[in-house]
Amino acid sequence: MSSRIRAGLFLFLAFCLVQATESFTLPFSPRQAPSFVGVPCNKLDTNGRLIERRSNGHGINLILASSASNKEIVSVEAEDIFLQNCDSDGLMTKKMVQNLDFVAEMMKEGDLIQAELDQLWEGAPKFPDSDEERIDVDSFVQIYRDIDDLFEDDEEEKEEKSTVSLELQDDSNNDDDDELKNIFQSIATDKGVLSKQALLRWKEVKSLLDDGLFDEEEFDGIWKSLPKADHGIGIAGFLKFNKELDNLFEFDDEEVEGGEEESAEAEVTAQVDTTTIIAAEELAMIEDEDLSPAELFNALADSGGLVGKDELKRWGELQEMLKEEDLMPLELENIYDSIAKADENKLNKEGFLALYNKIDSLFEDEEGDDEPAVAEPAASGTKEQLLATVASFNSDEERLPCGLESTELEQKYVLELVTALESESSNMVRERQGAIEMSDLAGEWELLYTSSAAMAYNKGLSGLGGSFPNGKFGGLKMKLIASKFLTDVEYTERINVTPDTASFDVSVNGSWELRSSVSIFTGEPSIALTVVPERVTYGPTSTRADHWKSLGPTNMLDVSYLDDNLRVMRGNTSTDSILIFKRTQ
Structure with a gap:
């Protein structure tokens, strides 16, 4: 074959190839590309690229990486909106998209018309679903971008309006969403x-x-x-x-x-009101009329179990006192600053109870100043305050009862209340100059509180609460019998054991008497209750009490306060050691 013929044949084949290439079209347009279902695990890798894991619905996972750009930042914003509004399957219908705040606003203003939205929806890949057409997060991002693109070539006024609309959507949610995400991680x-x-x-x-x-x-x-x-x-x-x-x-x-x-x-x-529920919580006032101090603390405390100045703003009665100027802000500030703080300059439960009682004591003092001739109401107020404080300790189920695990700050505050109570006219010991009869003490009593270091160390009276397997101190009762022939005393200590059916009582029996003396600390007349323990019994065990050294610190105590239903006793050699009993019979 001549070279001329070969050249002609070559040109003919080339022409055919060009014609075939020009007539070839893709089986789908970019708008009709196969849908890839996005899985919400997008993140940036160490090189700042956006990593997306996607499935094409046929078990094939694709890892797509691209440089982090402005469009990807917009995608993240769109994903946040999608996650907040998608259905339980992680998908959205056309109606759900149309009801989005920023979409509805643009359609209401005429910046986006129904035909444009319909066109964008038709162009977005759909999730393979037999029911109503739905889209996944990737398709939503595409629609979100397409809506934004509609306004790029529009008039300047319309472009500004659409930008403001989108920014309003972002600004109203970003700060709150960040805070909510932090809260979600914590709970x-x-x-x-x-x-x-x-x-x-x-x-x-x-x-x-x-x-x-x-x-x-x-x-x-x-x-x-x-x-x-x-x-x-x-x-x-x-x-x-x-x-x-x-x-x-x-x-x-x-x-x-x-x-x-x-x-x-x-x-x-x-x-x-478009903010999160956190804002509503900050405005919710706590009314404490029916709450104990401990319950009030639990209602006010933040997620870390602390109360600061912001949390105090929700204490209804306190804010009312400040509003009526019954309590001045400077007074509150001084009281708050005088109390030991926990983390973040906030009060734990112990500190809050101290704050509560100090504020309460201000008004008890005012009542006493207004009515100096009537001593009983002031005494009653001090007594009720003492009982409320002790009750708040005992309401804490995580600690042993009767103040055995009270802190130094709590003990100091109780000591202040007891000292004030002892000076009241309701104190029979003070009013009678120590002339107390055994019949005044006879009856059954229950221990409410003690700061005895010995009882705290032994975790009770007998010490069995701290040494018995799975056992702990559950309370103490004292029965004083006084007659012409008998002066018996019986302590009954409850030891709680797990399981509860294994719990038992410890009985300490002996005799008692009263001795009049003068306090070596105050010089005032005092009366000492002396106990001589004889036997300790629990279960089948009964032994002589002189073997139990833990009983020693309670064998001689000064009766410092006594009325019809309350008795306070102090250590004979350590007046800071206090036992408070309530009459039960």
Whole structure:
């Protein structure tokens, strides 16, 4: 074949190849590309690239990496919106997209028309679903970007309006979302799952339930709508829960009446109400009329179990006292500063009880100044304050009863109250110059509190509470018998054991008498209660009491206060050692 023929044939084949290439088209357009279902595990690698793990629905996982750019930042913002509004399957319908705040706002203003939204929806890959068409997070990001692109070539005024609309959506949520994510991490499990019961125990929810602002039926309704994961909810469900909760507290603009000033105020209020439930919690006042000091502390405490100045703003009675100027801010500041703090310059339970009692004592002093001729009300106030303080110690189930595990600060405060009570006219020891009869003490008594170092060391009277396996001190009763022929004493100490059926009593029997003397510390007349223990009995065991050294510190105590139903005794050689008994019979 000649070279001319070969060249002609070559040109003909080349022409055919070009024609075939120009007539070839892709089997799908970019808008119709196969859908890849996104899995919410996007992150940045060490090189600052965005890593996405996706599945194409056929068991093939793809790892896509790209440099972190402005578009990827927008994608993260879009993903946050998607996670807060998707359904329980992690998908969204067209109606759900259309109902998004920023989309609905643009359509209302005419910046986005229905036809444009329909076109964007048609162009987004759909999740393979037999029911209503739905999209995953990747398709939503595409729609989000496409909406933004619609305004790039628009007029400047419209472009600014759309930008403001998107920024409002971001600004109203970003700060709160960050805080909510931190809260979620603190209350969720290590696997990032929050159970229904744990969510009910979250103090923000619990406070709303306790205040009657939210009921369990409403909670159950929201819970059912949340996306679930491993018998609970993840961060997406938690964010959506708070969004749904916010919707319950939004003000209806139609209910706001009045002039322009009221309308402006309503607008500000509505903006405030779009914050998370944390803001509502900060405004919720705690009314303490029916709460003990310990219960009030639990109601006010933050997630770390502490009360600071911000938490005190929710104490209703305290704020009322400040408003009425019954308590001056400087007075409160001085009292707060005088109390030892825990972490973060906040008060733990011990410090809060000290603050509570110091504030309360200010008003007891005022009552005494206003009515100097009437001593009984002041005495009653001091006594009630002492009893309330001791009761708050005993309400703490994590500590041994009767103050055996009280702190130095608590002991110091009780000592101050006891000293004040001893000076009151209700004190029979003081009024009678120590002339107390045995019949005045006869009866059955129960130990409320002691600061005895010996009892604290032995974890009770007998010491069995600290040495018996699985046993601990459960309380102490004292029976004093006084007749013409008998002066018997019987201590009954309860030892709680696990299981409860194994619990038992320890009995200490002996005799007692009263001895009049003069206090070597105060020079005042005093009366000493002397006990001579004889036998210690528990279960089948009975032994001589002189073998029990733990009984020694309680064998001689000064009766420093006595009325019809309360008895205070101090150590004969250490007046800081106190035992407080309440008459039971």
